[in-house]
Amino acid sequence: MSEHVETPSSPRIWVFIEQEEGKPHPVSWELLGAAQRLATELPGSVVEGVLLGHDVAGIVPLAYRYGARRVYLIDAPLLEVYRNLPYGVGVSNLVTKYQPEIFLVGATTLGRDLAGTIATRVRTGLTADCTELAIDPKQKILAATRPTFGGNLMATILCRKHRPQMATVRPRVLPMPEPLPEADGELLREPLDLNESDMPVRRLRLIPGKEKLNIEYADIIVAGGRGVGGPKGFTLLGELADALGGVVGASRPVIDAGWLGHDHQVGQTGKTVRPKLYIAAGISGAVQHVVGMNGTDFILAINTDPHAPIFQIANAGIVGDLYDVIPELIRQVKGASNGQ
Ligand SMILES: Cc1cc2nc3c(=O)[nH]c(=O)nc-3n(C[C@H](O)[C@H](O)[C@H](O)COP(=O)(O)OP(=O)(O)OC[C@H]3O[C@@H](n4cnc5c(N)ncnc54)[C@H](O)[C@@H]3O)c2cc1C
Numbered sequence: 327m328s329e330h331v332e333t334p335s336s337p338r339i340w341v342f343i344e345q346e347e348g349k350p351h352p353v354s355w356e357l358l359g360a361a362q363r364l365a366t367e368l369p370g371s372v373v374e375g376v377l378l379g380h381d382v383a384g385i386v387p388l389a390y391r392y393g394a395r396r397v398y399l400i401d402a403p404l405l406e407v408y409r410n411l412p413y414g415v416g417v418s419n420l421v422t423k424y425q426p427e428i429f430l431v432g433a434t435t436l437g438r439d440l441a442g443t444i445a446t447r448v449r450t451g452l453t454a455d456c457t458e459l460a461i462d463p464k465q466k467i468l469a470a471t472r473p474t475f476g477g478n479l480m481a482t483i484l485c486r487k488h489r490p491q492m493a494t495v496r497p498r499v500l501p502m503p504e505p506l507p508e509a510d511g512e513l514l515r516e517p518l519d520l521n522e523s524d525m526p527v528r529r530l531r532l533i534p535g536k537e538k539l540n541i542e543y544a545d546i547i548v549a550g551g552r553g554v555g556g557p558k559g560f561t562l563l564g565e566l567a568d569a570l571g572g573v574v575g576a577s578r579p580v581i582d583a584g585w586l587g588h589d590h591q592v593g594q595t596g597k598t599v600r601p602k603l604y605i606a607a608g609i610s611g612a613v614q615h616v617v618g619m620n621g622t623d624f625i626l627a628i629n630t631d632p633h634a635p636i637f638q639i640a641n642a643g644i645v646g647d648l649y650d651v652i653p654e655l656i657r658q659v660k661g662a663s664n665g666q
Contacts, residue, residue, distance in 0.1 A: 332395075336370045337427035340490065342417070342440065343377040343389050343397070344432050346408065350385045352502065352543065353432030355392040357495060359503030360459050361430060362393045364468070367461035371427070374398065378416050380406040383513070390511035392503055397511060398424070402518045407529050408436050414443035416518050421448050423516075426490045428468050430459070433494035441494050450488040456495045457617070467491060477594045477614045498542045498598040498621065539573060539589040546572025546603045549592055549619075550580060553608020553629065553648060557585040562652050563607060569659040575599065575619075577609050593618035605655075607648040611636030628652070 339361045344351040354375070361373040375394035377385060379401065386397045400416045421429065421444065431441040433455050445452035453470035457480070462469040467484055468491040474481040485491040522528070541547065548567040550560055560574060567574045575597075576590045592599055594614040600621040607628040609615060616639060619625070627640035628651045637643045644651050 331370070332372050333370060336372045337368055338424060339365055339368070339371055339373050340421075340426040340429040341373070341375050341394065342429070342431040342437065343375045343385060343394075344434060344437055345377065345379050345382055345385055346436070348379065348382055348384070350388060351432055351434060351436075351497070353434060353437070353495070353497040354389070355505070356497065356500040356502055357430045357432060358389065358392040358394055360495070360500050361428075362503065364428065364459060364461055367463075368427070368466060372396070374426070376417060376420060378405050378413055380404075386511075386513055388505070390509045391505040391507060393506075393509070395511050396514060398514050398516055400516050400518050404518065404520060404522060404525070408440075409525065409527055409529075410439055410443055411525060411527070412518065412520050413440055414447060415520060416516075417444050418447040419518075420516060421490060429490040429492045431492070431494045433496040437494055441492060445492050448490070450490055450492055451483075451485040452492040452494070453483045453485070454494045456493045457499055459493060459495065459500075468493065473594060473617065477617060496598050498600045501600075501621075539587075541573055541575055541590065541592070542597050542599055544573045544599065545601050546570045547575040547592070547599055547601045547619075548572055548605045548607070549575035549577070549609060550607050550648075551577035551609030551615075552579040552583075553610075554580065554585070555608070559608075559649070560586060562649070562656075566605070566652055566656050566659070569656055569663070570603070572601070572603070575604075577612075577615050606636050606640070607652060609636055610634050611639065 341357045341361050343354045365371045375389040375397040377399045380403050389397050404412050431437045456470045456472045458471040460469045469482050470493040471482045548563045550563045575592045576586050581591045594617050598618050602623045604622040605626045625640045627636040627643040628648050632645045
């Protein structure tokens with residue numbers, strides 16, 4: 327949080343606190359951590375959260391603990407489930423009223439939809455899918471960095487003439503800050519001047535889908551690439567993941583070939599992950615894959631090619647055929663858990 331004294335003209339750094347069914351999305355806390363780092367570079371600035379939903383005030387104290395000094399809350403039955411119109415109108419009205427300098431939103435399905443709407447409504451720029459946020463030391467404005475040209479170049483984008491300066495960041499790209507259990511803040515409740523009859527979309531009923539794979543927040547990932555050779559090989563990887571209490575990840579060719587669903591894809595056009603252990607089997611280590619997993623604590627690479635680039639970032643490597651190595655790993659992990 328900024329150490330400077332707040333004044334009425336203090337620049338506001340806003341974070342959208344995303345929630346679904348009353349459950350806050352952890353990317354909100356990652357963004358509050360980033361907002362606090364930005365605040366130290368912007369004299370007098372203040373970090374604030376924006377929360378919309380129905381009966382969601384219970385989330386507010388958490389936002390204080392992760393660094394929000396103030397939370398703007400619009401709590402209305404109309405906002406029970408995410409719909410673009412009421413969320414877009416609600417947040418845009420807050421932006422117009424309070425004029426934040428910077429506005430950060432998670433690059434989740436909901437956040438991507440909302441951020442574009444807000445930027446359009448308030449006529450400002452939006453840098454999507456940033457990997458780094460900083461304050462430009464000379465101009466004292468947001469310097470939002472994101473990959474470009476297929477991930478081979480990084481572009482830093484400044485929004486000089488319009489406010490707020492908006493950016494989205496994917497879950498897990500930024501580190502999770504430590505919460506401050508004693509932290510407190512100010513709650514401002516704001517109205518929403520809309521009725522159900524104004525809504526072009528209504529939820530008639532909820533048809534639960536299959537449970538979403540939460541690969542971004544998994545501690546252990548066993549990932550396979552083109553070297554796995556086909557969908558059957560992923561049953562083997564799944565067996566190792568189960569034995570370790572982890573989940574299965576994959577490189578893009580696996581998803582393109584239809585061997586696994588897109589939820590499993592790690593990398594620039596997939597998910598960003600930060601597990602404690604990432605086992606990369608039959609993955610060469612292309613830059614577009616590595617950007618999605620290089621925040622891992624410990625990478626174990628298994629590859630038949632000793633010159634595969636993945637070995638350059640791996641903490642440990644096994645040169646060998648994954649069809650020899652993985653069954654042996656399964657045997658050893660199962661043996662270890664049986665106390666052998
Ligand atoms: C705009 C853009 C976005 C992209 N986004 C992504 C993304 O999000 N995620 C992503 O992963 N890629 C992405 N890519 C693709 C990326 O450039 C690579 O093509 C891809 O990551 C390669 O996948 P791979 O390592 O599985 O396959 P390969 O590069 O073909 O590597 C296969 C590896 O398996 C090894 N191997 C083969 N058989 C065995 C065996 N039996 N045992 C052990 N090792 C074996 C080989 O030695 C080789 O190193 C993107 C590309 C572009 C242009």
